[in-house]
Amino acid sequence: MEYIISEFSAITGISIYTLRYYEKEKLIIPNRKENGRRCYSDSDITWIQFIKRLKGTGMPIKEIQKYAELRAKGDTTMVERMEMLVQHRVVLKEEIVKLLEHLDNLDDKINYYQTEINKRT
Numbered sequence: 001m002e003y004i005i006s007e008f009s010a011i012t013g014i015s016i017y018t019l020r021y022y023e024k025e026k027l028i029i030p031n032r033k034e035n036g037r038r039c040y041s042d043s044d045i046t047w048i049q050f051i052k053r054l055k056g057t058g059m060p061i062k063e064i065q066k067y068a069e070l071r072a073k074g075d076t077t078m079v080e081r082m083e084m085l086v087q088h089r090v091v092l093k094e095e096i097v098k099l100l101e102h103l104d105n106l107d108d109k110i111n112y113y114q115t116e117i118n119k120r121t
Helices: 005-012 016-024 042-056 061-073 075-120
Strands: 038-041
Touching (some): 005 016, 038 042, 061 075
């Protein structure tokens, strides 16, 4: 199926402004109709959903751009793309460890206050 930019924006939940920015940054390259209007496909929806997931994991836009460039070159770059994802997973796991440490410290402080409050009531 084909979608004009307003339809694509509504489906993906990404503003038209952001879609144009993604195109400028070569994150997505929509087809063009004879009149020059952008034309998006179902595969573009899948790709945008993946970009959103990468952004959601905290992957920097420059890394997403690099991934997009490799993707555009085709299947010969699959190893490089996988290596990028593996490296990003390492970064995420390190961040999770740090966040869990912060959570433990926060829980300790909450428990301290709860104990002190209970002593006084």
